[in-house]
Amino acid sequence: MIIDSVVAAAEPLLAGRQVTDAVLGLSLTAMELDGEDIGVSYVLRQNLPAGCSIFGFAQEIIGKPAFEVASLVVKGQDDAQRAVGMAVITAATRGLNLPDEKKTPNPFGLNVRPGDTVGMIGYIPPVAKEIATIADRVIIFDRGLSSHGGEGAAQAYPMELQSELLPECDLMLITGTTLINNTLDQLLDWCKKAREIVLVGASTPMIEEAFQSTGVTALAGSWWDATYKQEMFKRLSLSCGISHLREMMIKKLVPVSA
Structure with missing residues (x-):
């Protein structure tokens, strides 16, 4: 599956890195790597399991190796865990040289x-x-x-x-x-x-x-301006959506060769 290729390609970008902060909102989740790079993922809420303390896994992710947490995008038991894994991977892309999205007619x-x-x-x-x-x-x-x-x-x-x-x-x-x-x-x-x-x-x-x-x-996709980290994590904890984070977003558009 393509997601397996994504995880494999992300592994070198995550080597030696650590999750240093996290926030799991109702709409979006964000992960911080090494106190600098932030990644975000949408949370698919429709099929999340019921219960009060079922998302306790998040209490343990801060301080863990980044690749271990990223692997949840494949190994996670629910869409909350998989979103956490994806957010780590999107944070890892700060290690790449990605072109900005340019203004185009469409x-x-x-x-x-x-x-x-x-x-x-x-x-x-x-x-x-x-x-x-x-x-x-x-x-x-x-x-x-x-x-x-x-x-x-x-x-x-x-x-x-x-x-x-x-x-x-x-x-x-x-x-x-x-x-x-x-x-x-x-x-x-x-x-x-x-x-x-x-x-x-x-x-x-x-x-x-x-x-x-x-x-x-x-x-x-998007990178995120880490200078806004404190305000960004506060908004995410209050269930904000993407529209509430526009000024923090750095839009990217990466062509894929055939």
Whole structure:
């Protein structure tokens, strides 16, 4: 699976490093490595187990070797543990020379053409609205909206139509959380027609080598300005979302070679 390639590619970046701080919010989790590099991941709440003290694992991660904690993205027992692992990996990408996302006419540098069908896995309202002004059709799938409703639920297609509709898409935007819930590999298998596939969001591990020959053409993720660390962790502990962290975000867009 692709997530195994991600973990293997991240291992050299995490060698000798340590988790020095952490915060697990209701929407996002963040990990700090060696008192300097911060990584963030979305928390998929829909399938978390019930109970009061079931997330006690987090009491033990500070001070642990970074790669051991990162391995939770594969070995974790639930989506909270897997999010912690992914946040460590996104923090590790600060050790890479990654290009900033440049201002382009379309989101994430997509070459959207009239007549295109664009698929989105994970609803991003402003992006969907902008793309819809050019593309012929925008097909949105969002597991959380489909199962629990919420703003944008009316725009989301039933999840059971993925295998039917995704093969029609010319372009794809796929949330990085599909690595956390182990759905990315199947999604890519349905998207073989797509000429561009961009993995997007804070949960995207921007390690190009892990995605070569997968069909993914770009990785759109974020670094975080550690000078905001105290305020950032406070907001995360109060259940903030990405929109509350915009000024701390350093957007990146990494092309993936075929």
